[in-house]
Amino acid sequence: MMNFIALWDKFMLVEQKSSICNIKQLKRYPYFYNQLVSSYPELTTGQLQFCAMLRLNFTTKEIANYTNISVRSVETRKNRLRKLMNIPSDVDLNKWMMDF
Template identity: 50%
Template sequence: MLNSYDFSHNNLDAIFSFQKLSHCQFPSLNISHQFDFSFLDNLILNKSDFQTSLSDSILISDTQSVTAEVDKLMNEERERLKTFRNRIYYLLLFLFLGFVVKAYFMYRYYKKTKRQRAQMLLENKNLQMTKKENKELQQKINTSFDEVIQLAKENSSEFLIRFQEVYPHCYYKLVHLYPDLQTSEIKFCAMLYLNFSTKDIAEFTFVTPKAVQNRKNRLRKKLNISSDEDLNVWMKKTCD
């Protein structure tokens, strides 16, 4: 564009110089009669306007070129910013998802650990309670056993009642398995279950050992127990 402007400007200068030269140096030739320089006068008169218009065109063209270049740079910068924002977005999204996944597994681990801890505490508590209850029960059994033994030694009428309370399973098995047994025979079976010897029973009931042995023989016959089997052991197996 600048080259075209220089070319046009030079041509106008050349034409203007030619007109002056024709009027000044060759007046006798009266060239003006042969050539019409009116169009040159118009060109000369409009030279300033032409130059101004041409300058404006060049300025507009340069401005458009600069604007296009600026737009191109701005578009490239926008693309870079867009790419950078996308990378930041995906990075933050990845970090967020990683945090969520980690938090989820930590929560599950926490719940699992808490549940296991609660289960262990409950089991320990139950174990302690069971031990305590067993200890108390054992103490009660020991106390009750001692009480039953003492009542047997005293040949108390309350012996069979207390035996029934402390060893209900034994009492009800004897009653249901052998309904023909009399109360005195059930009492005798209770003493055998408590593993009293013939001598002990004789001492507690104020009879001779022979009388106790005779009662054992009658009981064997009534309950169909072999003579080879120990009555105390048989009573334990039957009642337990």
């Protein structure tokens, strides 16, 4: 279950339609951010921000809506991220990010 802070962060991003692509959101979860950067130093800022949205349990449709890209583009990004991070396709990517 998503903790209260993550739920609040998601609510604020949606409510304010603020820039989801804000690296400061990642820094609210220093352990997650530091582990991600140290385990996968090749991740770009855009990929880190995408990981943050997955960690906040955004659905594919929500990500598409708030980043102004198609649902198919989000699915492609998820698949590329899986490949880069060696995450099997049978693993729920959002859950994997939340457990990371």
